Amino acid sequence: NAGVTQNPKFQVLKTGQSMTLQCAQDMNHNSMYWYRQDPGMGLRLIYYSASEGTTDKGEVPNGYNVSRLNKREFSLRLESAAPSQTSVYFCASSFFRLAGANTGELFFGEGSRLTVL
């Protein structure tokens, strides 16, 4: 089935531990993103990758690193987890064509709920 797959779905960490969130898409999209969603804050961009081999910081990149392993995969790493990183993380991928009649696709993964104690 086409879509965005995230793993793990749930994770509990202790402060200072590290972990990697995995994301893969099978729609041949160039762009991939990592967002976090917190109550009352809406979705906020952590990092994005406009194409294979490139990554850029978003609105809230501190404490995170990313790796665009290939066109399909975009991982998010927490090197030393902090309680402030307790959140729901969403990976997304997209294709946009803005010339003429704007068209595009935007797909989200199911989310990864992370708790840092």
Next chain:
Amino acid sequence: KNEVEQSPQNLTAQEGEFITINCSYSVGISALHWLQQHPGGGIVSLFMLSSGKKKHGRLIATINIQEKHSSLHITASHPRDSAVYICAVSGYSGGGADGLTFGKGTHLIIQP
């Protein structure tokens, strides 16, 4: 940075009612997206539009570029429409992630 405001924040209605959710933004955009998120669930893209109007089933999305405003309408609402509806806008930097700014969402409850 674009500011995206949605209203209302919360909306409770009876089954069958016509629903309108509004979104306004502060800076010109290349496209606007409407997303749906069910409780505890993932996020689904409903519409991407840059002008005019789009319709999918009972859902209608309109955008007025001059007024920097979009509306999402639900006709003949049903309890399964209960979800959070999120407006997001793309800037002119290619429409990708670097230009995507989200509203805080509208929490809709449709009672039977």
